[in-house]
Amino acid sequence: MPLLKLASPHPGSHPSLVSALCLALGLAAPLQAETLKLTHFQLVDVEQGRVLQDRQMLIEDGRIVRIVPATEVLVADSSRDLGGRYLMPSLWDMHVHFEGRELVEDNALLLPLYLAYGITAVREAASDLAPEVMVWRKQIAAGERVGPRIFSAGQKFEGIDSLWNGDLEVGDEAAMARGMDKLTAMGVDFIKITENTLQPELYLKTVAEARRRGYRVSSHIPYGVSVAEAANAGLSSIEHLSYVLRLGHQDEPEIAASVRSGTLEAKEAAARYRDGFQQPLADKGYRMLAAQGVAVTPTLIGGYQLANLDATDHSADGFLRYLTSAFTDKYSWRIERMGEQTPAQWQARKQKYQDEAAQLSRLDAAGVMLLAGSDSAALNTYVYPAEGLHSELQLWQQAGLSPARILRAATLDGARFMGLEKDYGSIAEGKRADLLLLRANPLADISATMQIEALIQGGEFHDRAQLDTWLGNAAAAVQILNTGRRGI
Numbered sequence: 488m489p490l491l492k493l494a495s496p497h498p499g500s501h502p503s504l505v506s507a508l509c510l511a512l513g514l515a516a517p518l519q520a521e522t523l524k525l526t527h528f529q530l531v532d533v534e535q536g537r538v539l540q541d542r543q544m545l546i547e548d549g550r551i552v553r554i555v556p557a558t559e560v561l562v563a564d565s566s567r568d569l570g571g572r573y574l575m576p577s578l579w580d581m582h583v584h585f586e587g588r589e590l591v592e593d594n595a596l597l598l599p600l601y602l603a604y605g606i607t608a609v610r611e612a613a614s615d616l617a618p619e620v621m622v623w624r625k626q627i628a629a630g631e632r633v634g635p636r637i638f639s640a641g642q643k644f645e646g647i648d649s650l651w652n653g654d655l656e657v658g659d660e661a662a663m664a665r666g667m668d669k670l671t672a673m674g675v676d677f678i679k680i681t682e683n684t685l686q687p688e689l690y691l692k693t694v695a696e697a698r699r700r701g702y703r704v705s706s707h708i709p710y711g712v713s714v715a716e717a718a719n720a721g722l723s724s725i726e727h728l729s730y731v732l733r734l735g736h737q738d739e740p741e742i743a744a745s746v747r748s749g750t751l752e753a754k755e756a757a758a759r760y761r762d763g764f765q766q767p768l769a770d771k772g773y774r775m776l777a778a779q780g781v782a783v784t785p786t787l788i789g790g791y792q793l794a795n796l797d798a799t800d801h802s803a804d805g806f807l808r809y810l811t812s813a814f815t816d817k818y819s820w821r822i823e824r825m826g827e828q829t830p831a832q833w834q835a836r837k838q839k840y841q842d843e844a845a846q847l848s849r850l851d852a853a854g855v856m857l858l859a860g861s862d863s864a865a866l867n868t869y870v871y872p873a874e875g876l877h878s879e880l881q882l883w884q885q886a887g888l889s890p891a892r893i894l895r896a897a898t899l900d901g902a903r904f905m906g907l908e909k910d911y912g913s914i915a916e917g918k919r920a921d922l923l924l925l926r927a928n929p930l931a932d933i934s935a936t937m938q939i940e941a942l943i944q945g946g947e948f949h950d951r952a953q954l955d956t957w958l959g960n961a962a963a964a965v966q967i968l969n970t971g972r973r974g975i
């Protein structure tokens with residue numbers, strides 16, 4: 488029998504006689520964990536999309552151990568009355584980036600903000616800060632840094648001479664296999680692939696190799712690959728809604744084949760997809776995605792912000808106080824890339840946004856798993872970290888999804904996608920106590936997710952004052968960084 492180690496979740500508490508005896512005998516000591524009781528809350532059941540009135544729960548060792556009606560007697564070491572507010576599982580942002588080699592501190596100071604905005608897990612879809620992200624992930628998991636649990640792809644796969652910084656650029660199968668070895672050594676949580684210069688054949692092989700090694704694969708889709716081919720190769724999630732619209736063209740496989748063989752330019756393919764869209768064909772394609780178990784992360788907010796830049800003044804946005812000027816300087820990249828736009832072009836952008844957003848309810852009706860992700864990054868103009876997820880959820884509501892459906896995507900489905908629904912994603916006995924306390928009912932209006940009263944992370948209670956302290960610290964750090972860089 489192996490010697491079991493003594494578990495003492497509360498450093499500083501003196502070991503009891505029983506523990507000492509257990510140690511001497513080589514036995515596991517009984518847990519000394521303190522229990523926390525939460526009373527008088529309305530439980531937001533994200534699985535069923537309903538509110539359960541007046542519950543209480545017991546949290547022990549970071550987990551929910553009991554949930555009972557408020558009338559039952561529940562004994563605990565300490566207790567908190569939640570005053571009838573709404574308790575839901577905390578949010579997961581399934582698409583973020585921490586990027587910018589010169590923005591290490593600027594990104595690090597954002598980590599506590601995720602918690603202040605109710606987000607306890609982020610799926611980091613690769614960046615040029617991969618080495619730092621891996622360190623932050625470890626520090627957060629060890630309780631040495633305040634922040635959300637990070638799932639990271641490390642560096643993303645691309646082709647040679649791609650547009651992106653810090654990616655893993657591969658031109659043949661051997662280089663791709665070496666790249667996989669490198670990412671495995673880094674301990675990445677999933678594989679991300681984008682399509683700027685990656686060759687279609689190699690793209691498909693990269694998806695298949697990642698799956699062979701047991702990774703989930705999150706990806707864009709090159710014009711030279713049909714959506715069905717990518718799904719068949721083993722894709723786990725498609726990032727951004729635009730790709731799935733190709734399924735609405737009757738010649739999609741032929742168009743992809745022509746791009747791959749070099750007889751059709753990507754630009755021409757894009758024009759054909761735009762003009763030949765048929766909803767029934769798209770719906771059929773979405774059912775294929777659902778049957779193959781391919782999830783879609785729509786990331787509406789980025790396209791929305793760009794399409795509405797002509798009519799929006801962002802200069803007074805409250806979130807800017809948490810971003811350094813070096814960070815927001817990056818916002819100009821996409822704006823410059825858009826170039827001077829005519830009124831007709833602005834209109835076309837808005838229309839494109841509407842057309843894409845309209846697919847959300849079609850994907851849902853087809854049974855596709857939707858993942859809620861902001862795509863917040865320094866390079867994604869006015870997609871604010873942490874706050875961006877809430878904006879994304881509000882756009883889903885505008886696009887016609889019910890708050891219940893949206894909440895499930897932003898909680899349980901994220902955990903399901905990562906294979907962690909046993910421990911996360913809903914309020915249930917045995918699950919981790921990662922919870923968000925709201926002042927309004929999120930099932931009535933999704934914007935209630937912004938009305939945060941408290942956050943509970945792994946059983947630890949952070950009240951509004953604590954969340955405000957984190958926000959204040961971030962704003963102060965931004966001032967220090969900005970001033971220091973001005974060289975005063």
Ligand SMILES: [Zn+2]
Nearest residue numbers: 582584612862
């Ligand atoms: Zn992204």
